[in-house]
Amino acid sequence: MxxxxxxxxxxxxxxxxxxxxxxxxxxxxxxxxxxxxxxxxxxxxxxxxxxxxxxxxxxxxxxxxxxxxxxxxxxxxxxxxxxxxxxxxxxxxxxxxxxxxCTDEVATHSVSLLLSCLRSLKRYDDDVTDGGWNWEAGRPIRRVSASTVGFVSFGPIAQRAAEQLSGFGADLVAYDPFVEADEMAEFGVEKAAFDELFDRADHVGVYAPLTDATRGMVDADALDRLDEDSVVVNVSRGPVVDADALLDALEAGAIKGAGLDVLAEEPPEDDPLVGRDDTVVTPHAAWYxxxxxxxxxxxxxxxxxxxxxxxxxxxxxxxxxxxx
Incomplete structure (x- = not known):
């Protein structure tokens, strides 16, 4: 038996x-x-x-x-x-x-996190809940079609997210040493080196598996290349993004916000990334x-x-x- x-x-x-x-x-x-x-x-x-x-x-x-x-x-x-x-x-x-x-689910969740942060939905909801009715509570908001979205890793989930984002009119770039430029081009995505992606992207989605090579790869240097209107989304594994560097960038106002389905420790205990008005955190539920x-x-x-x-x-x- x-x-x-x-x-x-x-x-x-x-x-x-x-x-x-x-x-x-x-x-x-x-x-x-x-x-x-x-x-x-x-x-x-x-x-x-x-x-x-x-x-x-x-x-x-x-x-x-x-x-x-x-x-x-x-x-x-x-x-x-x-x-x-x-x-x-x-x-x-x-x-x-x-x-x-869960390819479709994680892709959809990542796009949802991105749009929620871009449109300041958490800030608006908090304002209305507190008795406000103020369109300025979410400022500043930039037009999605005027932006460039970058993908860190471009496997099946990121590819599906690219298909979903294609209708928004944004430019799409991706870093992935294992995916050729012509395959990315089939999804309307331009291949870029890692540093180049962070230089060009207004918003970044992280889809990379956690390995020795990817642990902490989205670090302070990468985040410093983004601007104050940028959003970082992570639906891969928490440690792929340097949590301290991400918190520093948010605290300094160097980026607009973060949408996180994964954290360095799950479930979190006193994680300073949780509960901020510039972050949307979900409980590793993108797969569901x-x-x-x-x-x-x-x-x-x-x-x-x-x-x-x-x-x-x-x-x-x-x-x-x-x-x-």
Whole structure:
């Protein structure tokens, strides 16, 4: 009998896993749900398991992989920054992810954050809530069609966001060393070097995965290249943006605002970026729709089934991939 341990994280739906695995796996499958959240909890809960379906808050370290005899680790999301992929490969453990379950949702959320900040919706709502009715509460606001929007990384989510933004008439530029200029041009986007993007863009959306190369890449120098009407949106991972540098830029009035679905620490404890009238913060919810959650769980379960059946899963992560 195969044993599968699911994180008790709310994104993960045990009933969907049971449905898919009962139908697709050639042997009986035992499914357990456990509170993970730490390497220690993972080792304790998943001893003897064939598969673990993990969440963003559980580090799947070399230590854990050495202690467990896993066949597959499923990251129930797009990113795998909490999993030691190289250590997994060395142990013969397959790592999978679900790269496209929420492409439309995250793209739409990123555009929503951008427009909310550009149109000063939070300031207007606060003013009306406090009894005001003042169009000047949101000043200054600039016309979207007169702006340039930059994309830090230009994978499927940023590409979808570019399609959505194309109707607003803004100029679009992107930095991504792994995407060629002609592919960007198909989305009406011009390829730019990293510093060039921040020099040219009025507003910047961050879509990069968290790796050693991207950690803190949007730093004080990059933010200094923006102007006082600029908005920074981050829907990737909190640490891709230097939080101290972003706070300094906001405090100094060097940029207009920030739309953040991710933070350096989640959930936040006394994060000074939360509660400001120039920031809109959402609880790492850009991925969410009912349809996306169903896709996430069915795809993850299908990957578990594939490995248990001796097949190559669709979401397998190549340990030698350039973006890791």
């Amino acid at each position: 195969a044993r599968v341990v699911l994180s008790a994280f709310p994104m993960i739906d045990p009933e969907t896993y049971r449905e898919v695995l009962d139908e697709a796996v050639d042997e009986p499958v035992e499914i357990e749900v456990a509170e993970l959240g730490s390497t220690e909890n993972l080792i304790e809960a998943a001893g003897g398991a064939d598969a673990v379906v993990t969440d963003i808050n559980t580090p799947v370290t070399a230590e854990a992989l050495d202690a467990l005899g896993l066949r597959v680790v499923v990251r129930s999301a797009v990113g795998v920054d909490n999993i030691d992929v190289e250590a997994a490969a060395a142990k013969g453990v397959t790592v999978t992810r679900v790269p496209d379950y 729709s009912e349809e996306a959650r169903d896709d996430l769980n069915r795809s993850g379960a299908a990957d578990v089934a594939a490995v248990l059946n001796g097949e190559i899963p669709e979401g397998r992560v190549d340990p030698e991939a350039d973006w890791l």
